[in-house]
Amino acid sequence: MEMLSNFVVPFLEPRLLGLVALGTFAGIYVGAIPGLTVTMATALLLSLTYSWEMLDALAMIMGVYTGGVYGGARSAMLLNIPGAPASVATTFDGYPLAKRGEAGLGLGLATVMSVTGGLIGTMFLVFFAPLIADFALAFSHRDYFLLALMGLMLLGALSGGSFLKALFVAFLGVNIGLVGLDTITGTPRFTYGTLALAQGINIVVAILGLFGFSEVLMQLANRRKSEVVAQVGRLFPPLRLVVRLLPLVVRTSVIGVFVGALPGVGGEIAALLGYDHAKRTVKQPSRPFGEGAFEGIAAPESANNACIGGALVPMLTLGIPGDAVTAVIIGALVIHGLNPGPTLMINTPELFYVVAGSVFLAHLMLLVFGFLGIEFFRRLVTVPPGYLLPGITLLTVIGAYAINNDVTDVVWSFGFGVIGFLLRINRVPVAPMVLGIILGPLLDESFRGALIAANNDPGTFLLGFVSSPVSLVLSTVILLTVLANLGVFKALRRTGGG
Amino acid sequence: MILRRVSLSLLFVAISVFLLLSSLAIDTKGAAFAVSPRFVPFGLSIVMMGLALRALFQDFRSPDGPAGLDGPAWRSILGFGAVVAGYLALMGTVNFHLLTFGFLMAAFFYLGVRSLPRMALVAASLVASEYLIFEYAFHVRFP
Amino acid sequence: MNDRKRFVGWLGRAGACLLVAAGIGGAAQAADYPERDISAVIPFSPGGGTDTVARAIANLAEQELGRSIIIQNKPGATGATATEYVHQQPADGYTLLMAAENQNLYRTTGLSQLSFHDFEPILLAAEAYPLIVVQNDARWKTISELLGEIDKSPKSLKVMNTGPVGISGVVTAMLGKSFNLVPYKGEGLGLAGLLGGHVDAAIVSMGAARQYVETGKLKVLAVVANEKVAKFPDWPVLGKERPEYQKYLPWGPYYGVYVKKGTPQPVVAKLQAAFKKAWSTDKFQKFLEANSIFPLGLSGEAALKYQNRWESVTNWLLFEVKAASDPSAFGIPKI
Incomplete structure (x- = not known):
């Protein structure tokens, strides 16, 4: 009972209610602007709220977190530029949908599904936090490696024309993700003796180039052919559609919660796995995947918002961050003199429920603000290219610069833009490269970590895949998926080369 | 071929x-x-x-490759690329906001917009929002 | 006549002004400093140890300085990017480097030619002590039992490692045993590895592990220090259990505030005063205590002495395990 009363505190306290609302509203716009990340916004709040009451600061941060994760979907759908890595999967079907003149419906659907996913995630946080924490702790390097492999299997879905080239591009992405100092030995890789490369290539910079600037170049190339999308369509998704998607969304939300709870992986991988799951399990999508399927929007959007509840589990129960944003929130707790860890739940139980309550509330706010903002946002698709293309270019420039206050990053994002353009005019998709950059470090570190943990002994290493329950389950899932898709893979290879 | x-x-x-x-x-x-x-x-x-x-x-x-781009498309891309390259090259030498305004005007013009007041209005409001959001709110220090 | 007088007077004043500008220009500059906001560069991502300490002290110091301290995170290459960046800025006291100990290791690990010798310490705020922890029901009762077991069968024990130059890398180098070092991407992830039973032991900072010990999930085999920690008298210390390690101790990561070398002395003095005052506030001391970080409060000669010792001990230790190149090539003496 006491727990419940703490949970509703943010609903009843006008000050907290206002802060959550303000945070959610601001978060949507921070998330929608590529280059401004939720991590940056939370870090900024950390300084601003230094002299505030702890709960006030947390309420606002939770709002920004929720709004920010959702906001990324907007630029992903309307401009084909994911506002954050967690929205990469949303571009796959979101942008084609907007191109069909149904941008309004896409945004409306994303809002409803984000809210659904987020609420499911919060429920898991409230009722199963200790269980989920145990699950997260059971994950070893070997299991992270298997998770990365599962992510790579999405390639089959993204390959477009040529599977060969898509695979090549994805592996190139993995190598790009490995540029910089190796986290295990500190050895520089692909740095050619420069410090600029030693700091690695930021994923957001790569995304801004590969999606943003390459899109500008593509539109320039097709300028005489392309016509402006004049209509944005209806806004509210019909109830029947929502009900039909609900079973899928529940499943992808659960995926989101558990991936979010794993320390070190976050929304970007949750959304990709959610998309992959939708693609594999939905046999008759509303439209083919990649051409504006509603399933392809509902799955990643619910997964990445469900991820919030998951990421808060290790943070609140163990004091271990589930992703980059929760790392900053831990910093906020530390600065306010609360040492986050297992005693946080014992010494300050109200904190847990107020945080959970704020996230829940923020998602309800999202439902309101989400629909309010759409009117304005969806008009972006109707902006004539003469204004839109310079605008996107500017967004790429300042977004890339803002990540690290570094002009080198701007140059990089343009380099990626040219690469993306060259690939796209040759009908090779850019998404596999982003997938590679996201999964590359995870793949490399977890594989080597698992082998080191097995004392470099291949026998022990392989045995682990069947002797550990988590690994056994994950390997079985992968094996079954590969077997089920063998026919598909063959067909793809036959048509490879276009 | x-x-x-x-x-x-x-x-x-x-x-x-x-x-x-x-x-x-x-x-x-x-x-x-x-x-x-x-x-x-x-x-x-x-x-x-x-x-x-x-x-x-x-x-x-394989008999047929990708369609490829024709001359005007390449010209249009290279031209826009040159405008952007100029913007990047001048970064750090001129006031960033002025430079951005100049870049936007040049880019709008290049892409065929001819209404000067509208161009100036859009460019100015983009620069203003860039300043307010990035520099003022997020403490980003532009070159 | 009157005009002439005025002219002479004007000349005199102008001369005086010139004198002021030339002779005691530094003082005038310091009197005005800070005329605008100061930027503080944190070489790591938001949320980490360096970040939280830096934010906590910067927030208090800006009240002393009367100007905002704008925080910028510039992570990458274990802080070398930020270090190079601050070094490229003018030495005017308007760009602070909120660093940790890593600058001591850039030269021998080949990351950068810069080291803390290129910067002026404003304040070394605090240091952390490493803990050697195992699961609460582990078979080792003392650190000697653990070290004895690894002596008998090398490579048999898995120890969480956050990188060759991190806390665990340096302490395992100090212990000099052949552990199987299992890599983790940070203290938090590594602790999760230990809690999940994927490694046998972890070496982490006290603040990160303390709560797990207090809640009975982990137990402390040793605090990596020579003397008992007053707050935790039950925890054994490495220097007492195994005296052969005393020469390396105390050793731990530390947090400090720096400006580029060549910053006018009055500006440095002003910053030192402001940060020292921020450091001594109740609020900051309580923050340190809550997170089990230990106050240092060193500046000037004392700070340099502390850093020189740290640089020497750590670089030579890492050289022994081939994680760094020969420190004598950079004039780092062995003490």
Whole structure:
């Protein structure tokens, strides 16, 4: 009972209610602007709220977190530029949908599904936090490696024309993700003796180039052919559609919660796995995947918002961050003199429920603000290219610069833009490269970590895949998926080369 | 014609050779081969070379390549690229907000917008929002 | 006549002004400093140890300085990027480097030619002590039992490692045993590895592990220090259990505030005063205590002495395990 009363505190306290609302509203716009990340916004709040009451600061941060994760979907759908890595999967079907003149419906659907996913995630946080924490702790390097492999299997879905080239591009992405100092030995890789490369290539910079600037170049190339999308369509998704998607969304939300709870992986991988799951399990999508399927929007959007509840589990129960944003929130707790860890739940139980309550509330706010903002946002698709293309270019420039206050990053994002353009005019998709950059470090570190943990002994290493329950389950899932898709893979290879 | 058809896969072959050489230069710090920092990049670049060669072979035999771009499309891209390159090159020498305003005006004009007051209004409001959001709220210090 | 007088007077004043500008220009500059907001560069991502300490002290110091301290995170290459960046800025006291100990290791690990010798310490705020922890029901009762077991069968024990130059890398180098070092991407992830039973032991900072010990999930085999920690008298210390390690101790990561070398002395003095005052506030001391970080409060000669010792001990230790190149090539003496 006491727990419940703490949970509703943010609903009843006008000050907290206002802060959550303000945070959610601001978060949507921070998330929608590529280059401004939720991590940056939370870090900024950390300084601003230094002299505030702890709960006030947390309420606002939770709002920004929720709004920010959702906001990324907007630029992903309307401009084909994911506002954050967690929205990469949303571009796959979101942008084609907007191109069909149904941008309004896409945004409306994303809002409803984000809210659904987020609420499911919060429920898991409230009722199963200790269980989920145990699950997260059971994950070893070997299991992270298997998770990365599962992510790579999405390639089959993204390959477009040529599977060969898509695979090549994805592996190139993995190598790009490995540029910089190796986290295990500190050895520089692909740095050619420069410090600029030693700091690695930021994923957001790569995304801004590969999606943003390459899109500008593509539109320039097709300028005489392309016509402006004049209509944005209806806004509210019909109830029947929502009900039909609900079973899928529940499943992808659960995926989101558990991936979010794993320390070190976050929304970007949750959304990709959610998309992959939708693609594999939905046999008759509303439209083919990649051409504006509603399933392809509902799955990643619910997964990445469900991820919030998951990421808060290790943070609140163990004091271990589930992703980059929760790392900053831990910093906020530390600065306010609360040492986050297992005693946080014992010494300050109200904190847990107020945080959970704020996230829940923020998602309800999202439902309101989400629909309010759409009117304005969806008009972006109707902006004539003469204004839109310079605008996107500017967004790429300042977004890339803002990540690290570094002009080198701007140059990089343009380099990626040219690469993306060259690939796209040759009908090779850019998404596999982003997938590679996201999964590359995870793949490399977890594989080597698992082998080191097995004392470099291949026998022990392989045995682990069947002797550990988590690994056994994950390997079985992968094996079954590969077997089920063998026919598909063959067909793809036959048509490879276009 | 053949060269156009295989240009991308030729580029892929070149990239994989370059990556292979670069990965051989990675210091292993005495770690065993499979756990060394070299292992994944090295292994992948070998696989990539195989993929690239196979793609080259396929592209060589396939009758129709990608459509390609015509002259005006290339001109339009190179022109816009030049405007952007100018913007990047001048970064750090002129006041960033003025430079951005100038870039936007030039880019709008290049893309065929001719209404000067509207151009100035849109450019000014973009610069203003850039200033308010990035510089004022997020403390980003532009060059 | 009157005009002439005025002219002479004007000349005199102008001369005086010139004198002021030339002779005691530094003082005038310091009197005005800070005329605008100061930027503080944190070489790591938001949320980490360096970040939280830096934010906590910067927030208090800006109240002393009367100007805002704008925080910028510039992570990458274990802080070398930020270090190079601050070094490229003018030495005017308007760009602070909120660093940790890593600059001591850039030269021998080949990351950068810069080291803390290129910067002026404003304040070394605090240091952390490493803990050697195992699961509560582990078979080792003392650190000697653990070290004895690894002596008998090398490579048999898995120890969480956050990188060759991190806390665990340096302490395992100090212990000089052949552990199987299992890599983790940070203290938090590594602790999760230990809690999940994927490694046998972890070496982490006290603040990160303390709560797990207090809640009975982990137990402390040793605090890596020579003397008992007053707050935790039950925890054994490495220097007492195994005296052969005393020469390396105390050793731990530390947090400090720096400006580029060549910053006018009055500006440095002003910053030192402001940060020292921020450091001594109740609020900051309580923050340190809550997170089990130990106050240092060193500046000037004392700070340099502390850093020189740290640089020497750590670089030579890492050189022994081949994680760094020969420190004598950079004039780092062995003490």
